[in-house]
Amino acid sequence: MCIWRNSSYESEDFAPSILHKLAIIELPVHTLAAYIVLFKTPSRMSSVKGMMLLMHFCGAYLDLFISALSTQYFLLPAAAGHSQGLYTYFGIPVKWQAYLYISGLCLAGTSVLSFFENRFTAVVRGKRSSLIHEKRRLWYIVGNYIFAFVCILPITFTPPEQSIGKAYVREIFTPVALIIGPICYIVFAFVASHFDQSLNNIFLNIIAIHGLMSGIVMLSVHTPYREAILKIICCGHTPKESNKNSVHTDGTIVVLSGHRRSILIS
Secondary structure, three states: OEEOOOOHHHOOOHHHHHHHHHHHHHHHHHHHHHHHHHHHOOHHHHHHHHHHHHHHHHHHHHHHHHHHHOOEEEOOOOOOEEEOOHHHHOOOOHHHHHHHHHHHHHHHHHHHHHHHHHHHHHHHOOOOOOOOOOHHHHHHHHHOHHHOOOOOHHHHOOOOOHHHHHHHHHHHHHHHHHHHHHHHHHHHHHHHOOEEHHHHHHHHHHHHOHHHHHHHHHHHHOHHHHHHHHHHHOOOOOOOOOOOOOEEEEOOEEEEOOOOEEEEOO
């Protein structure tokens, strides 16, 4: 079945008209996120700093690759189309752009797997474990892509890392959810030989924003990063949150705010 509506959504200019403008937004957001991870990560999160930065870099590269470097015009379910990005302007052959695109997708998935594996090892074995000096862990990352989501389960449900684990899950869920939908459509298009250029262009745009959403979620769910962003926005002045269980003295009376009781010291 072939559907052609002859609308602007099916035009080869539709994706570049959105993606090239989106790249202007993505670049400063990704740069800010990398700066926050590099210089605002607290010591208690040092074990995941490197993998988090690598995961962010891979997602940012995939975003910018689709948005600006090699904007694609796919004709699914046929393996056909052409590119309209900077790589085409600089004369890079399409076959090499296709190679970079597929390798970028694989690299993004590998970085997510590495992040989960690193976090699991930090919780179970401690922060002294080194990926470079442990060959078994390297083979584990290469050979166990399907366990990417399983590695986070012990961290999520094991106190006292439960709240931090949930933040990591929320950070990963958003970009993954934005990719699963388009991938399901691509599989459906090939299996059913379904052609719909509007959906081809729309799902390409959805894939392109996954890294942007990942960076925004990463800066939102982690308290140190969120506070650093607020300080930047407010020029170093952020409102101090009141402690629900704060303690202060009033003469010989110790007041426990939030518990609605006072202790008289005789």
